[in-house]
Amino acid sequence: xxxxxxxxxxxxxxxxxxxxxxxxxxxxxxxxxxxxxxxxxxxxxxxxxxxxxxxxxxxxxxxxxxxxxxxxxxxxxxxxxxxxxxxxxxxxxxxxxxxxxxxxxxxxxxxxxxxxxxxxxxxxxxxxxxxxxxxxxxxxxxxxxxxxxxxxxxxxxxxxxxxxxxxxxxxxxxxxxxxxxxxxxxxxxxxxxxxxxxxxxxxxxxxxxxxxxxxxxxxxxxxxxxxxxxxxxxxxxxxxxxxxxxxxxxxxxxxxxxxxxxxxxxxxxxxxxxxxxxxxxxxxxxxxxxxxxxxxxxxxxxxxxxxxxxxxxxxxxxxxxxxxxxxxxxxxxxxxxxxxxxxxxxxxxxxxxxxxxxxxxxxxxxxxxxxxxxxxxxxxxxxxxxxxxxxxxxxxxxxxxxxxxxxxxxxxxxxxxxxxxxxxxxxxxxxxxxxxxxxxxxxxxxxxxxxxxxxxxxxxxxxxxxxxxxxxxxxxxxxxxxxxxxxxxxxxxxxxxxxxxxxxx
Numbered sequence: 001x002x003x004x005x006x007x008x009x010x011x012x013x014x015x016x017x018x019x020x021x022x023x024x025x026x027x028x029x030x031x032x033x034x035x036x037x038x039x040x041x042x043x044x045x046x047x048x049x050x051x052x053x054x055x056x057x058x059x060x061x062x063x064x065x066x067x068x069x070x071x072x073x074x075x076x077x078x079x080x081x082x083x084x085x086x087x088x089x090x091x092x093x094x095x096x097x098x099x100x101x102x103x104x105x106x107x108x109x110x111x112x113x114x115x116x117x118x119x120x121x122x123x124x125x126x127x128x129x130x131x132x133x134x135x136x137x138x139x140x141x142x143x144x145x146x147x148x149x150x151x152x153x154x155x156x157x158x159x160x161x162x163x164x165x166x167x168x169x170x171x172x173x174x175x176x177x178x179x180x181x182x183x184x185x186x187x188x189x190x191x192x193x194x195x196x197x198x199x200x201x202x203x204x205x206x207x208x209x210x211x212x213x214x215x216x217x218x219x220x221x222x223x224x225x226x227x228x229x230x231x232x233x234x235x236x237x238x239x240x241x242x243x244x245x246x247x248x249x250x251x252x253x254x255x256x257x258x259x260x261x262x263x264x265x266x267x268x269x270x271x272x273x274x275x276x277x278x279x280x281x282x283x284x285x286x287x288x289x290x291x292x293x294x295x296x297x298x299x300x301x302x303x304x305x306x307x308x309x310x311x312x313x314x315x316x317x318x319x320x321x322x323x324x325x326x327x328x329x330x331x332x333x334x335x336x337x338x339x340x341x342x343x344x345x346x347x348x349x350x351x352x353x354x355x356x357x358x359x360x361x362x363x364x365x366x367x368x369x370x371x372x373x374x375x376x377x378x379x380x381x382x383x384x385x386x387x388x389x390x391x392x393x394x395x396x397x398x399x400x401x402x403x404x405x406x407x408x409x410x411x412x413x414x415x416x417x418x419x420x421x422x423x424x425x426x427x428x429x430x431x432x433x434x435x436x437x438x439x440x441x442x443x444x445x446x447x448x449x450x451x452x453x454x455x456x457x458x459x460x461x462x463x464x465x466x467x468x469x470x471x472x473x474x475x476x477x478x479x480x481x482x483x484x485x486x487x488x489x490x491x492x493x494x495x496x497x498x499x500x501x502x503x504x505x
Contacts, residue, residue, distance in 0.1 A: 108436030139167030244449030249402025256408035
């Protein structure tokens with residue numbers, strides 16, 4: 001990616017710019033400014049001014065704006081999908097699918113923010129029975145979002161839509177590989193809110209992201225690599241800015257002996273190969289019960305016939321969007337094969353300059369980098385296991401903990417609950433991402449915090465607790481006028497309430 005200097009309109013000072021490229025062809029899709037720290041700080045200042053208006057709207061008023069935006073995106077879905085296709089290289093159908101999911105999340109957040117975040121009564125307890133207690137969730141102010149390139153609409157929208165519905169304004173730094181998509185989203189909402197700075201975009205490279213981290217936003221949501229996530233946390237720590245980190249995974253799909261092998265193979269193939277394998281919640285490892293391993297391999301290889309990467313209309317898989325990832329994928333494939341993995345499809349020759357053809361390896365050593373580190377390419381490592389206990393043990397033997405899937409007719413839920421991850425699908429793959437009511441996020445090296453659902457709305461708020469005295473308390477505890485008799489009565493009451501041994505029913 002090459003940065004250039006262009007004259008700024010009306011001034012003699014040059015503005016540094018960069019190009020977004022079509023990864024399938026190398027053609028320039030668009031040219032965008034590299035926002036400086038001063039530019040980022042100015043955007044945050046505008047957002048803070050606008051937050052006074054946006055945050056003071058009622059939930060219903062904000063919902064009306066957001067639902068109008070949803071309708072605008074829906075009517076222009078083909079336009080946005082085409083732009084996403086050009087900047088990421090993914091097929092039009094895949095680009096449309098992530099936009100559809102994002103639209104559904106906008107609608108859910110807009111319609112449910114009032115119920116989740118609005119004031120509601122809570123019980124005061126016997127000691128404070130004279131108090132009426134309420135809690136509500138207030139907007140933070142300005143939220144910063146740093147988004148990824150692999151799903152440039154769906155993934156950042158999980159933070160943007162929920163932060164907006166909660167009453168925050170947003171400053172969004174899209175990936176340098178998909179700046180056009182980010183700007184398109186911001187422009188479309190700006191139309192709806194009549195030019196107000198509710199959602200702004202600052203385009204640029206790593207320095208622009210660093211500037212957003214230190215800009216004084218009230219919270220920052222980041223999606224990307226664990227390595228970059230740690231840098232984001234360090235930069236945000238300067239101002240004690242809280243963060244949400246979604247940092248990828250090394251997810252597995254488990255196939256029990258009673259599973260529907262046709263459906264399990266279909267899910268594994270989609271989970272591993274769709275979007276050229278560039279999916280944080282995608283499938284990279286597959287553990288199959290040894291009793292059905294051969295049958296599973298026959299099925300998945302049959303389904304993989306004709307599946308290929310390319311830029312033509314017949315290709316189901318697009319290019320590798322980030323050029324540097326090509327070397328990572330090549331290293332993982334080579335290391336696995338050199339350590340004894342069997343090549344069932346693809347292999348070392350599958351890695352090209354822009355495209356990686358589907359690759360399936362079996363009997364992959366667990367210590368190979370393709371089993372321990374995120375590959376982010378159209379590859380699957382499929383290993384037989386003697387039992388579901390072994391499958392769970394191997395699945396959990398990773399520092400990541402984002403998502404996963406289980407295929408089993410009888411024990412699906414039982415196995416899913418044993419997996420150390422934030423999300424698991426039973427007899428499907430990635431289904432949780434499309435359910436707006438479910439929280440999305442991981443544990444361990446996969447990050448922390450949640451987007452989507454009620455948890456996602458609350459992530460972009462702070463809890464405001466209020467008590468109101470309804471009548472004079474029989475025992476005034478918060479006063480220097482409290483006497484020994486009152487202390488004795490309090491001790492007797494607390495002993496009566498909590499001193500006895502109770503049986504939990």
